Amino acid sequence: MTTFADLGIDQDIVDAIAAKGIIDAFPIQEQTIPLGLPGQDIIGQAKTGTGKTFGFGVPVVQRLGKDPEHGVKALIVVPTRELAVQVYEDIDLLTSNRSTSVVAIYGGKAYEGQIDQLKAGAQIVVGTPGRLIDLAGQRLLDLSNATEVVLDEADKMLDLGFLADIEKIFQKVPAVRHTQLFSATMPGPIVALARRFMSNPIHIRANDPDEGLTQANIKHLVYRAHSLDKDEVIARILQAEGRGKTVIFTRTKRAAQRLVDELGDRGFNVGGVHGDMGQEQRERSMAAFKAGKRDVLVATDVAARGIDVDDVTHVINHTIPDEDKTYLHRAGRTGRAGKTGIAVTFVDWEDLHKWALINRALEFGQPEPVETYSSSPHLFEDLNIPAGTKGRLTTAPKTQSVKMQRAPRPERAADAAAEQGSGDGTTRRRRRRRGGSGDKVGSTFTEGTTANESASSDAAPTVERDAEGAGTHDGKGGEHHDGKSAPQRRRRRRRSGGAAPAGA
Template sequence: MHPDIVRALAESGIERTFDIQALTLPLALRGEDVIGQARTGTGKTFGFGVPLLQRLTLPGDGTPQALVVVPTRELCLQVSQDLENAGKHLGVRIASIYGGRPYESQIKTLRKGVDVVIGTPGRLLDLAEQRHLVLGKIATLVLDEADEMLDLGFLPDIERILRMVPDERQTMLFSATMPGPILTLARTFLHQPTHIRAEDHEAGAVHERTTQFVYRSHSLDKPELVAKVLQAEGRGLTMIFTRTKRTAQKVADDLTERGFAAAAVHGDLGQGAREQALRAFRSGKVDVLVATDVAARGIDVDDVTHVINYQTPEDEKTYVHRIGRTGRAGKAGVAITLVDWDEVPRWKLISDELGLGIPEPVETYSTSPHLFTDLGIPENATGRLPLSKRTRAGLAAEAEEDFGGTRRRRADTPRKRRSRQRRRTRGGREITPATRTDGGERTASTATDEAADTTRPRRRRTRGGVPHTPTAEHAAPADKEESTRGDSGERPTRRRRRRRRGESVGSANPANTTETAAEAD
């Protein structure tokens, strides 16, 4: 390995390889195609990241030389951070391309020039079709968590991306599980790949250092039960997984009301709020992260001691990835799964598929003695966190990044809004509205010249083709007789009659003629 990469990894505390890395690095460094399969949390990121960085031609010309495709935004940020740490002494330019952020900033980064692009399929295709992302010089392509991309429906997008990159390239595919469609994709687009499996069988996907507890719990008692579990001895950072976005937000709000420093990550939140929650969780400002399965893939956070499945996962693969957030990098962890009565059949399938031997979870409530014994919960624990233990800063202490376009400018006052209005002109002269008094009536300027320059000119009125000038002074609207007379006191011409349908312009109305004659007499 390149000495600068070794030095960067050593500064991060990484000095030895895991099994998947030891088996993958010799082949990947030679440029061969690789299919890497290993359980989550065993270092697959550096298994492809180190060869990718070492095979770059530096300094580059600004055109991307390597492309890493990931299924989720959170995993994109995680992989980007890992590669930046490993290549910080090489001067590698890395760009993260994913949805939820404005296009402009990502296009600007690509125009400045990058060496490695890491992104989600949808945004990568958008920028590639707009000719902002050039894929013609990609020498290394990585598909990370390929089975998750299959589950999310990204397989057609992946095939389109594979057809855009050059045929002469190194392709590496990494995942914890290898379903049939992914193997078919690998055989189609990879050139004589070597399939590396770090475990002997699928059941080995579950960490030996992760202690698993499964309880049958009623949905109405789950909030109280979880609140007591979060007060267990030795609990550090904790992740709680739900199946739905609404449940995730509800659980996070309930825990916050009970005094815990909790945050939520799910699809209904904006990208700024999702990144804010992850930053607060990594920095320790919040110690409970409630998330849907969007955060179950590849999120590597140090010191996650407990994982709680608030709702039973859909299948065994989701279960493996959820509990894989703890017990990472050789550390021990605790995984707790709460199974409702209607979820027992689904859990039985997961237990049988993984060989866990827990087909029937024990019925458990927030007051059950074995719950306190299993998890080391103090006997005096209640459903609320004591005030003396509320030491976390909370989510509000982490600033949310503003992507622009959604917030009103702070200095936007009514006066400044009026000053930004378009200036109106007529005949080359600026038009400004006449001033108003408190009563709402228009008032003229004290000087005639100023009034002519500043007041808006009135529309010229005509009657029978003859220009008509309205009177300058008006009496009270109630006095109709006076209000219709001008300065001379003479009655003005009667208002024009509205022409009726079917009446020509020159036609005469007998009634109107008689009335006019009588008036003339």
């Protein structure tokens, strides 16, 4: 293995990386760093999770020098907020033994703190296109001296429609500059972008040691599951032996939040990252996941590129992605840094055609996903789930409280029945008189039942009404719930019902 010290990197940067236990360089780093240090334009292509950030970050930091002048000298453009935070943390690590200052510029955060850091003379800016153009348009961000420019995850820029913004940014940086472009895939528009804004770039593709890394290090399991059973299946997977941190991907923000609530109710320590959450909430949730305070993270695809956690053991696709590239980026959250991982994908019946395309593109050799339910034996075998595992860690307390409230009701019903069966017969005579008047208000007679037919069964409806708590009196005063006293209400009923029957 080639170490960072063997690549001609300054010792202070080597020490900063070694402090985090990183000694050996990954293939993409080994190939790009020696070319980037002297200023060669580079197109770096490698699968996600293989260390591209250090591949472009080390040359940027070293080329600025140990004590650069104040002002923006390097610009690193990323597609998402989460990725901006992750890249910022890596670059900040590389500069920990230098006076170089790094600032993250992205939306969802207050302008003031970012502007203050720029005014303080930050030399390296990591940002998303929208906020960068916004601050540059207000003349709060000066890119005229940014001689180091990096586009990270360029294919995601294309997917999110940022190419027009990238062109605007390139118009604000010097014409003579050192440019690096890194991406997991290289579609045609990205290649055209590179030809337009880069000077004789060298295309480096770390495919020999890296090709097949996903196949070798990640176990792919594809199940055809019913949507109503997915939550139960996921809950059982989360109890598999050896499971570490787990990322679950959903297609929509609403589905992500629903799953967070559902798994939390089942007793799992879960957090979420999606577009309906505020930026502070997203950062707190991501920080808790990285720190191990939460071991399950539910996310949408927008956040996928920023989840850079080495010890993710499982990735679960709650809904199948629309294309093979998205699948690779999702699955790439596990099996990082050479570790092993498991990627589980659920395919709904109506999404089988999507899986057929992904299967063909990635050559999985699994054209028909296995029909799977939460009780399927192969699910337990494939994922090493202990036998008898159920999908809930805690019992909801509301079930017990309902039972406690309903327990005394049969006693009250029995008392009511006993009272109805007593010899005075007061209640029975009163109800017979009201029934005979033709006014059914307050009557216990059912439709199509005569007074004679119901006389023998007066106790039954009374018991049922008492048992259900359907009475109008609260038992604590002389008034009914409608604010009228009991005598007034009875008189109103008699008036509305017409004349009382003879002998009443």
